[in-house]
Amino acid sequence: MSSPKLIFFQFKTRLQNPDYPTSPNVWRVRLALNYKNLPFTTVWVDGPEIAKTCIAECIPNLDFFADGTPHYTLPALIDATNPDAPVKLVDSKRIVDYLEDTYPEIDPQRALYPPGTKSFQALAYYFFREAVMIHLRPLSVAGAAALQTDRTCAAYLVRHRESYEKAQRMEESGREKGWETAKSALDLMESFIAENGDPQAPYFAGQNITFTDLSIAANLIYLKLSLGDQEFDKHIRAHNGGRWGRLLDAFAKYM
Ligand SMILES: N[C@@H](CCC(=O)N[C@@H](CS)C(=O)NCC(=O)O)C(=O)O
Known part of the structure; x- marks a missing residue:
């Protein structure tokens, strides 16, 4: 087989050195390519x-906006x-698959x-997004907005307006509530991992990396970048016996 010729379209941000995107979806593909x-x-x-870029390259749209115009991502x-x-x-998932x-x-x-793991992993992918990430979005959106380029920042805030406004309205107690809910979902995830019979195993399926680990790591990278090291370390790194910090560290070489 001839060597692959892959062109990867990543979301530009302010982070130039190293050149990090802030989208978990982009990270999912980047980790997969590097892994x-x-x-x-x-x-x-x-x-x-x-x-403009997608149209010029004949890359399809992901879906459509409510008014019927194509939505490129x-x-x-x-x-x-x-x-x-x-x-x-x-x-991102379709690309990794x-x-x-x-x-x-x-x-x-x-x-x-x-x-035999595709359907279970699809379930885990859905769970992490809908049970964990959804509660952290209002907490991370302001930080993520600050990392966008000047040209992207305004559009980013419009796109995530609901989360951003919620974040601005949130008292400290509201942030704590967001963390509590997300951490309860992480606890559930941890209990699912324990079902394998080896709670100390580093990955979702045991000793080997699978899509689920890669996908969670992409989200953790996004959270660390957008929340900052201090908040990430305070709430996530050591949670569940340090599982999430170790997972992030295991993927550092694929960033
Ligand atoms: N389900 C898609 C979501 C893609 C997506 O929403 N990408 C965002 C970046 S995280 C985007 O391109 N937003 C630009 C826009 O909506 O205009 C995936 O996993 O790739």
């Missing part, structure tokens, strides 16, 4: 340029390995989807 050791080139896209990926039939994808299908790991211990 799988797939070479890629990056196109950095500023927020207001997303639609990042991350996006072009696999130009076969120049006659380039594959153009959006949606495509990479895993197209460039499978030779070592079965490195498979992101060990046989």
